[in-house]
Amino acid sequence: MLKLTYLQQWKVRSKTDNQRILTTLIILVALFAIAAILSRGVFLKPSNLLNLVFQNAILGVVSLGQFLVIITAGIDLSVGSLVGLSTVLLMVFQFAGLAGALVMTLVVPLVLGLINGFFVSLRRLPAFVVTLAMMLFAYSLAQVISGGAGVYSGLNGAPLSPALVAFNKQVIFGIPYPAIVWIAALLGVSLYLRLSLGHFTYAVGGNELAAFLSGIPVVTVRLLAYILSALYASIGGILAVARVGEGHPASGQPYLLDSIAAVTIGGANLAGGEGSVIGTLMGVIILGTINNIMNLLNISPMMQPAVKGIVILLAVYINSRKKRG
């Protein structure tokens, strides 16, 4: 049997990744074309495109964390609950001033992400179940803190910091702030994957035993993926508060399945080791475009889950055909 060195494996893998990125790009361009035609050009207006980026910044950031976990052959079912928990925490912590609130909001999910990572990487429990338990736990924690309802002010009645309220309306060079956070998150993950530790993420997901035998710190790499996923979910929660000015335990629910869908539409393999940051970005935009088109075309909200389901099936079908080629 032909044995590949780690470097060779990586080259082969990146080739299929490149193919997938191309396929995803074609799907994206096709969707844009369909959207432009169906909406008679309204879709391509800069205001609508900006809106697209603006509306999907939260999903974009959350998906990046999900992406890191998925390439380690794991899955993070707790991201939705962590987004919800972060929105609640950010509101409750308003008494500490903006900076204090932000720091404290990031710390709690980080600890929960660490717990996820601990059980998955050190105790070797299945990621699906560990993060399912965390999903229940974090949602329940958010409910206990918020009393199950929306939170509109800090513990001492402090209102939401005006800086955060204004955050959504500000732009640099025409780019809205949430989009800038998204871009920063994209750069962060790309950079992480180029660092020596992050670089190993693919190896761990591709073939854990080989990675372990090559001296790659498998446990640390896994642990970091779950911590980063929680961190990104938390940033997503902060963006959500800036957008709606409310903390709610259930506000993160849609991001769980959407983030997994975005990552896989972007060409990542749930079995690990395959996927790309740029693909994930396109996956998010594809999902966002579908939502955008459905609203532009006045498709009833009742049919929207079905349309989305069919598009997910199509995108995954197109991308999966290349897998064993």
Add this chain to the structure above:
Amino acid sequence: MRNKASARRLAQRLNPYSAWIVLLVLVAYGAFGVRNFLSQMNLSAILYQYSIIGLLALGQFLVILTAGIDLSQGSVVALTSITAALVMTRYNVWLGIACGLLLATSMGAISGLLVSRTSMPPFLVTLGMMGVARGLAMQIANARPVPVYNDSFIAFGSSSLLGIPVSTYIWVGVALLCLFFLTRRPLGRYVYAVGSSEENCRLSGIKVPSVKLTVYVLSALLTAVGGVIWTSRLGSGSPVGGVNYELESIAAVVVGGGSLFGGKGRIDGVMAGVLIFGLINSILNLSGISPFWQGMIKGLIVLLAVALSQLRTRGGDKEEGEPANA
């Protein structure tokens, strides 16, 4: 040294029953520590609710045995219930039930075909089908619940025989059928085999695609049976019902000793897994614990149960490809 070895042997012997042990502990705690736990009303309330999840879990178990997963169950419950309720109010009860089962089964057949004939991962196929089934249910029902006016159908859901709900008999009956299928029929044996090693099955001439198709169809069918009972309990078809039922059934299978990587687990373990969740719910409610806290406790219990079940695989056969430092 010898002590350690014999402790491990004992642990191994008890392994297949770890879910039942957890269940026994819960029953003991409920009986002695929680008021009204052993009352007829409470026990049958648990059975009414969890026989439905139990049917879903049996279907989920078949799929999980092949290393697949069925995320569409909750939506299929809603689709079945809407279809059955609509046809029932216009024509007759039996036709309604038949239509519900048929539509659900065809959704399962689509999932099964996509999983077995293409290389699409089950997680995503059934995620897509989850959206499709939900959208379809909403569209058919115009996003409104459909009341059922047939008294005998509604009575069926809350009827009992010898103090035990009829739905529980159905659940146990279906479980016995599944047991027979999995242990006595060639196709059922293949279900375990496919989950253990798909490649070996293919090389041994087992028709892997048809095995996979079968489990997805069966999962949808059992889900639909659960959906019909659910409709009858509710007295109406609801397009928004059944949300997250798939997570409950997956959790029950895993707590009951199933492995998401396929090929592992037993029917009785799955049933114990379902009852564990039923008892936890009941104990938490009877103890007056706020629903807000319940998620945390359930999360911890899921984690504990899985940690326990993992302990046994590590004590017993070491899985291939497991790094030495694990």
